[in-house]
Amino acid sequence: MTSSLTSAQLKTYRAQTYRSKPALRLKTESDALAFVNQRGFVHFWPIKGVELPSLWAAVAGDRPVADAHDDPGHVTWRWKDSLLGAKKWFYAKLLRGKATMVSLQTLPYFYALSENYGDFQHDYLAQYEEGRLTQEAKAIFETLLQKGRLDTVALRREARMAGEGSNARFERALTEVQTGLKILPVGVAEAGAWRYAFIYELVDRYFPALAEQARAISRGEARAHLGDLYLRSVGVATENQIGQLFRWKPDETSQAVEALLKKRRACRVEKVAGQSGEWRATARLALGL
Numbered sequence: 317m318t319s320s321l322t323s324a325q326l327k328t329y330r331a332q333t334y335r336s337k338p339a340l341r342l343k344t345e346s347d348a349l350a351f352v353n354q355r356g357f358v359h360f361w362p363i364k365g366v367e368l369p370s371l372w373a374a375v376a377g378d379r380p381v382a383d384a385h386d387d388p389g390h391v392t393w394r395w396k397d398s399l400l401g402a403k404k405w406f407y408a409k410l411l412r413g414k415a416t417m418v419s420l421q422t423l424p425y426f427y428a429l430s431e432n433y434g435d436f437q438h439d440y441l442a443q444y445e446e447g448r449l450t451q452e453a454k455a456i457f458e459t460l461l462q463k464g465r466l467d468t469v470a471l472r473r474e475a476r477m478a479g480e481g482s483n484a485r486f487e488r489a490l491t492e493v494q495t496g497l498k499i500l501p502v503g504v505a506e507a508g509a510w511r512y513a514f515i516y517e518l519v520d521r522y523f524p525a526l527a528e529q530a531r532a533i534s535r536g537e538a539r540a541h542l543g544d545l546y547l548r549s550v551g552v553a554t555e556n557q558i559g560q561l562f563r564w565k566p567d568e569t570s571q572a573v574e575a576l577l578k579k580r581r582a583c584r585v586e587k588v589a590g591q592s593g594e595w596r597a598t599a600r601l602a603l604g605l
Contacts, residue, residue: 319585319586319587320585320586320587321551321585321587321595321597321601322589326551326588326589333369333548333550334369334374335351335373335374336377336378338377341375341377342371342374345395345399348371349399349404349405351371352405352417352418353405353419355369355419355548356418356542356545356548356549357418357426357542358370358371358374358416359371359411359414360372360414360415360416361381361414361415362380362381363412366411366412366414367553367557368549368550369550371395371417372392375388375391396417397504400502401502403420403522404420405417405418406419406420408494408501408519409490409491409494410426410495411561411562412560412563413494422542423526424529424533425530425537426497426538427497428530428533429535429538429539431448431496432496432519432520434520434527436518440458440498450488452475452477452486452489452492453489453492455477456471456486456490456493457493457499457518459474460517460518461518465502465503465517466515467505467507467508467513467516468507468515469507471516472486477489497519498518499517499518500516500517500522501514536571536575539564539572539575540575540576542572543558543573543576543582544598546561546562547581547596547597547598548600551597552588552596552597552598552601553595554595554596555570555573555594555596556569558596580599581599582596582597582598583597583599584597
């Protein structure tokens with residue numbers, strides 16, 4: 317067990333893994349891909365209350381997202397849009413319902429924890445009947461299943477949620493089917509008032525080999541792997557923070573952490589930045605103390 321970890325040590329570690337250190341910042345689209353592949357998964361923007369690397373911070377540094385559209389940091393928008401249909405990473409509202417980039421190597425581990433089992437034409441019906449999929453989410457999924465790829469405007473219309481009173485319901489459902497790894501944006505269309513709308517497709521149709529790639533991964537293995545990647549990125553976290561990010565139950569989180577402790581990929585820390593608690597640190601950080 318490592319007794320304590322200072323704020324300075326943690327800040328130094330995250331400046332490296334978040335790439336917020338000036339010398340390490342991303343300059344090109346290729347840099348962005350390499351960053352996501354190295355980290356496994358990152359948020360597109362920094363999310364308040366969530367500790368996780370973001371593409372924005374890796375480009376613009378540790379500062380708030382700029383309102384000005386001509387801010388150099390907003391090159392991230394161009395990279396994200398240009399790679400939507402390239403199948404070089406997975407992009408959707410995933411972790412905490414926010415825009416997330418996931419490496420294709422890591423994606424099967426998320427899929428292994430989903431309620432998808434490779435029969436996408438029928439799996440969603442069982443979820444709906446069991447009350448684990450809302451009616452609006454079912455409508456969005458079925459529309460794409462039957463009609464094929466659609467932009468946001470057409471999808472709302474075909475799913476019968478085009479009225480103003482349906483805005484909130486549609487947005488909630490759109491997030492629901494993304495966090496459930498059922499649909500994802502695969503392009504951008506000049507549609508709607510802003511002449512900018514995502515084009516959506518079914519995850520299983522877009523990545524037809526994904527279900528088979530995930531088949532051999534147990535849920536326990538998937539949680540341990542994702543927990544390991546998370547700790548490597550953030551350095552140290554509590555089990556509660558890990559569980560909240562992935563929306564795991566306490567016992568599921570504890571089992572994942574215990575697996576990492578047993579394999580010596582993580583260790584216990586009694587105090588972080590002066591705060592006592594049940595902290596868990598990646599072995600990579602602990603070895604450098």
